[in-house]
Amino acid sequence: xxxxxxxxxxxxxxxxxxxxxxxxxxxxxxxxxxxxxxxxxxxxxxxxxxxxxxxxxxxxxxxxxxxxxxxxxxxxxxxxxxxxxxxxxxxxxxxxxxxxxxxxxxxxxxxxxxxxxxxxxxxxxxxxxxxxxxxxxxxxxxxxxxxxxxxxxxxxxxxxxxxxxxxxxxxxxxxxxxxxxxxxxxxxxxxxxxxxxxxxxxxxxxxxxxxxxxxxxxxxxxxxxxxxxxxxxxxxxxxxxxxxxxxxxxxxxxxxxxxxxxxxxxxxxxxxxxxxxxxxxxxxxxxxxxxxxxxxxxxxxxxxxxxxxxxxxxxxxxxxxxxxxxxxxxxxxxxxxxxxxxxxxxxxxxxxxxxxxxxxxxxxxxxxxxxxxxxxxxxxxxxxxxxxxxxxxxxxxxxxxxxxxxxxxxxxxxxxxxxxxxxxxxxxxxxxxxxxxxxxxxxxxxxxxxxxxxxxxxxxxxxxxxxxxxxxxxxxxxxxxxxxxxxxxxxxxxxxxxxxxxxxxxxxxxxxxxxx
Amino acid sequence: xxxxxxxxxxxxxxxxxxxxxxxxxxxxxxxxxxxxxxxxxxxxxxxxxxxxxxxxxxxxxxxxxxxxxxxxxxxxxxxxxxxxxxxxxxxxxxxxxxxxxxxxxxxxxxxxxxxxxx
Amino acid sequence: xxxxxxxxxxxxxxxxxxxxxxxxxxxxxxxxxxxxxxxxxxxxxxxxxxxxxxxxxxxxxxxxxxxxxxxxxxxxxxxxxxxxxxxxx
Ligand SMILES: [Fe+2]
Ligand SMILES: [Fe+2]
Numbered sequence: 001x002x003x004x005x006x007x008x009x010x011x012x013x014x015x016x017x018x019x020x021x022x023x024x025x026x027x028x029x030x031x032x033x034x035x036x037x038x039x040x041x042x043x044x045x046x047x048x049x050x051x052x053x054x055x056x057x058x059x060x061x062x063x064x065x066x067x068x069x070x071x072x073x074x075x076x077x078x079x080x081x082x083x084x085x086x087x088x089x090x091x092x093x094x095x096x097x098x099x100x101x102x103x104x105x106x107x108x109x110x111x112x113x114x115x116x117x118x119x120x121x122x123x124x125x126x127x128x129x130x131x132x133x134x135x136x137x138x139x140x141x142x143x144x145x146x147x148x149x150x151x152x153x154x155x156x157x158x159x160x161x162x163x164x165x166x167x168x169x170x171x172x173x174x175x176x177x178x179x180x181x182x183x184x185x186x187x188x189x190x191x192x193x194x195x196x197x198x199x200x201x202x203x204x205x206x207x208x209x210x211x212x213x214x215x216x217x218x219x220x221x222x223x224x225x226x227x228x229x230x231x232x233x234x235x236x237x238x239x240x241x242x243x244x245x246x247x248x249x250x251x252x253x254x255x256x257x258x259x260x261x262x263x264x265x266x267x268x269x270x271x272x273x274x275x276x277x278x279x280x281x282x283x284x285x286x287x288x289x290x291x292x293x294x295x296x297x298x299x300x301x302x303x304x305x306x307x308x309x310x311x312x313x314x315x316x317x318x319x320x321x322x323x324x325x326x327x328x329x330x331x332x333x334x335x336x337x338x339x340x341x342x343x344x345x346x347x348x349x350x351x352x353x354x355x356x357x358x359x360x361x362x363x364x365x366x367x368x369x370x371x372x373x374x375x376x377x378x379x380x381x382x383x384x385x386x387x388x389x390x391x392x393x394x395x396x397x398x399x400x401x402x403x404x405x406x407x408x409x410x411x412x413x414x415x416x417x418x419x420x421x422x423x424x425x426x427x428x429x430x431x432x433x434x435x436x437x438x439x440x441x442x443x444x445x446x447x448x449x450x451x452x453x454x455x456x457x458x459x460x461x462x463x464x465x466x467x468x469x470x471x472x473x474x475x476x477x478x479x480x481x482x483x484x485x486x487x488x489x490x491x492x493x494x495x496x497x498x499x500x501x502x503x504x505x506x507x508x509x510x511x512x513x514x515x516x
Numbered sequence: 517x518x519x520x521x522x523x524x525x526x527x528x529x530x531x532x533x534x535x536x537x538x539x540x541x542x543x544x545x546x547x548x549x550x551x552x553x554x555x556x557x558x559x560x561x562x563x564x565x566x567x568x569x570x571x572x573x574x575x576x577x578x579x580x581x582x583x584x585x586x587x588x589x590x591x592x593x594x595x596x597x598x599x600x601x602x603x604x605x606x607x608x609x610x611x612x613x614x615x616x617x618x619x620x621x622x623x624x625x626x627x628x629x630x631x632x633x634x
Numbered sequence: 635x636x637x638x639x640x641x642x643x644x645x646x647x648x649x650x651x652x653x654x655x656x657x658x659x660x661x662x663x664x665x666x667x668x669x670x671x672x673x674x675x676x677x678x679x680x681x682x683x684x685x686x687x688x689x690x691x692x693x694x695x696x697x698x699x700x701x702x703x704x705x706x707x708x709x710x711x712x713x714x715x716x717x718x719x720x721x722x723x
Contacts, residue, residue: 012697012714041522055710058697066700073701188520206705210641210670217669225669229643233703240710247709290667304707307636311709311721340552377630378549396576398553399542399618407553417633419544419554421597421618429529430616432542445519450529456556457531460540 016057021050023127038123042188044260045253049126052248055240063135067142070230074146077226082153088513091219091287093158093506094497098212098285099151099224100160100350101277105177106208107147108168110231112181113196114140120189129248132241136197139234143227150227157509158502159492160349167349170464170486172455173341175405179452180274184267186448190249191263197242199267199320203308205235206300208278215286243308250315257316262444268320269437273404279334280341283363284355292366293334302327322437328413331370335363336409339378342496343394347479349488351497354383374416391496395479397456401434402449403441410434426450531616539615541608543572546622547633550580554618565611566604582626592622637674638708638719640681644671648702650694654685670704678720679708 010018027035039046080086090096114137121133155161168174184195213228249256279293309319320326342352355363360379364371385392398407412418422433426446433439442449458464462471465481483490492501519525533539537558544554555576559567569588577583593600596618602611613619628634640655642648644666655673656662658680665672673679686694696717708719 012712037522042520055712056697056700057712058700062697066697069701210672210705211667214667214670229669229704232705233643233700236703236706237700239706243709303637304639307638307707307721310636336549339549343550343552374632377632378634381629381634392550392579394551396551396555397557399544399556409549409553417547421544421554421620423596423618427529429532430614432616432618447519447525447527451527452530454531457536457540460537460556460558461531461535 012057016054016059019059019061020054020127020131024125024130032125036123036125038188039125042190042259044190044249044256046125046249047252049124050128051252052126052128052132052244054128054132055244056237058135058237060131060135067139067234070233071142071146074226074230075149078146078150078153078223081150081223085513086220086222087154087157088509089220093502094351094353095219095221095285095287096154096158096502097160097350097352097497098281099154099216099221101281101285102224103147103151103161104164104167104171104349105174105277107144107151107164108174109177109181110140110143110147112185114138114144116181116185116192116196119185120192123189129245132237133193136234136238136241139231139238143231143234146227146230150223153223157505159489159500160351160502162489162493163349163487166487171349171488172459173348175453175455176277177274179405180270183270183448190245193242193245194249194260194263195267195270197238198246199242199264200271201235202239202242203268203305204271204275204301205232205239206304207275207296209235210300211291211296212278212282212286215282215288215290218288218290219286246312247315250312250317254316261317264317265321265437266441266444268326269322269435269441270404272322272326273406273434273438276333276337276406280337283334283366284338284352289362292363294330294366297327297330301330321440322435325413325435325437329410331367332374332411332416335367335371335375336411339375339382340407340409342382343392345391345496346393346494347483349486349493351495351500351502353497354379354386370416386496386498397459399432400454400456401438402431402452402454403433403438405452405454406434408432408434533615536615539608541568541572541613542616542618543568543576544618544620545573545577546620547627548577548580548582549628550634551577554620559608561609561614562607564605564607565602565613568608569604582623582628585626586623587625590624592624594620594622635676636721637676638679638706638721639672639674640679640706640719641670641672641704642702643704644669645702650686650689651681651699651702653689655679655681658682658685675719677722678718681717683715 026032117133117137117140121130121137124130124133151161168178184192187195209228209232213225213232216228217225246260249260282293282296309317338352341348345352360376364376382392400406401408408419408421410420412420420435422436422439424431424439424443429450431442433442459482464485465471466485469481471478488494497503538560539558540556541559542554542556545551557572559572593602595612642652652671656664659675661676663674681696681699683694683696696712696714699717706719708721711718
């Protein structure tokens with residue numbers, strides 16, 4: 001533990017002020033609004049930038065010290081894990097498919113966050129805010145790197161880990177997280193902070209990093225749980241930045257309230273939609289389960305989110321517009337997503353499966369209102385077809401929501417039998433949405449979302465084939481051409497877990513590890 | 517509302533009709549979630565609506581055991597959510613279907629596998 | 635009345651912090667999950683430097699909490715002696 005010097009020491013508060021204030025200056029070569037061109041156009045009014053204070057009062061010297069310690073601990077674990085063939089001690093190789101989604105869909109977002117906070121740190125005024133953004137930018141780069149390091153040992157043994165950077169910009173389902181973060185990164189600095197630090201980090205990332213990472217530990221994945229918690233310890237600082245920045249905007253000027261409310265509505269919903277993937281990972285992809293998506297949602301979404309919005313009511317902020325519909329979806333979205341990936345598994349770089357009987361029973365117990373009525377019979381049919389050697393594969397291209405880019409499988413609030421269809425016409429073009437809230441996001445800024453890079457439309461426009469592909473050639477197989485463009489290792493990365501190379505290898509290695 | 521930006525902000529829409537082999541038609545089969553979401557297919561606007569019934573739907577949904585049992589004269593159609601009576605002999609265009617129109621059909625008596633709308 | 639919470643890694647280093655929280659917050663509820671501990675307290679949670687020091691017999695800098703911290707909720711007030719989470723300001 002630290003040794004405390006006996007001589008009179010500055011207090012935490014004094015140290016923080018000395019180390020963060022007075023670092024900036026008024027520019028004289030150029031007018032301030034040219035040096036900081038993005039601080040006012042979003043409509044947020046700030047009267048005193050110095051009112052922002054990091055309640056952790058973390059200064060750069062302390063930051064380096066504690067981050068250095070976290071890194072040393074983490075790399076000791078990663079090393080030990082690799083050295084001791086840790087991949088043989090996970091509960092089941094099915095589990096690793098969740099980690100494939102992580103490296104494919106989450107790690108690239110860490111890098112986007114790094115860039116976003118570098119931008120915000122550069123463009124805010126006020127040293128407190130700038131220092132906090134700079135630290136977060138470094139944290140996010142650290143997360144990118146440690147996740148790649150922690151997960152890369154699996155790439156030596158399992159499929160689906162070899163090409164995440166290439167897939168992120170091309171693969172249909174990865175356009176969901178990608179478009180989410182690009183939407184945030186193309187907002188101004190205040191919207192970016194509300195989107196990522198507040199709506200995503202404060203309200204939603206607990207759902208990913210707490211129950212899921214605890215699940216990783218439960219499934220014997222020491223490497224993942226260690227980077228997960230190491231990253232999440234930075235995350236608590238980020239959440240604090242998020243909530244402080246929200247309060248800062250709300251306290252600075254009353255005119256900021258409706259702008260911030262709109263961003264909360266928008267980014268709560270954007271984040272919630274992305275978390276559909278996490279719901280599916282928790283309910284279906286952890287062979288040993290800590291809690292269901294629904295339980296996690298109730299703790300971190302409803303209780304914790306609810307407490308937060310109660311608290312913000314004194315500024316005139318209400319709960320996000322989509323909050324009730326999000327609560328309504330808790331019995332359904334993880335199952336709907338899993339069924340989607342199962343039937344589209346020939347086109348995805350990870351494996352899916354039908355849960356075992358014991359797992360189906362667990363799901364029935366966790367979802368008494370929905371599972372047996374809607375989802376168990378569907379899964380049983382899939383199992384039957386798989387056993388009969390004709391697994392159900394969906395060859396149709398789906399209609400995607402123009403905002404969240406998820407295939408339109410979400411159902412009407414209160415009616416899980418009906419798909420939710422919404423549409424808008426803007427300048428003569430028709431656009432489709434999965435929900436009232438995605439539609440509202442579009443209607444607010446149609447000029448932005450008319451540019452959506454929707455994977456289905458891109459395939460049909462011929463933009464997802466490798467150069468030199470001739471779609472008019474006799475016998476042209478568009479699906480094969482798209483998979484080639486994705487650089488998916490067909491037969492190894494994709495298709496169902498049952499009968500996969502991952503399954504065979506893991507069984508063989510396990511057997512070899514337990515016998516001589 | 518409009519995007520707030522530091523400069524004029526206008527970009528062409530990415531999915532206009534001339535970029536596709538034919539206008540896109542989105543189709544959903546009510547009570548049948550095996551196919552997850554409405555489908556997206558390019559269909560020429562001059563094609564008679566009968567093509568949807570004879571060619572597009574069998575290709576998309578033929579593997580479903582309910583599909584062969586559909587009684588087409590009993591099918592209920594919806595266009596952008598509103599009840600709609602397509603004329604099979606007339607073209608998509610004459611039936612009021614353009615680029616990115618969405619239609620749904622309900623097949624009374626057929627509610628998917630296991631009574632679970634699959 | 636809303637709860638605030640703190641989640642800490644279930645490690646040797648975090649143990650005296652957890653113990654101190656439970657001693658200083660009589661209404662604290664502790665939940666164990668694999669590799670982590672979550673503590674919920676109605677309205678306000680306090681971590682006192684002195685309580686941790688009394689348990690370990692060693693000086694403790696409250697900023698060391700960062701090394702064991704996983705997540706938290708509520709508004710933060712921190713100085714050299716106390717770290718407070720609350721829904722009241
Ligand atoms: Fe991160
Ligand atoms: Fe959507």
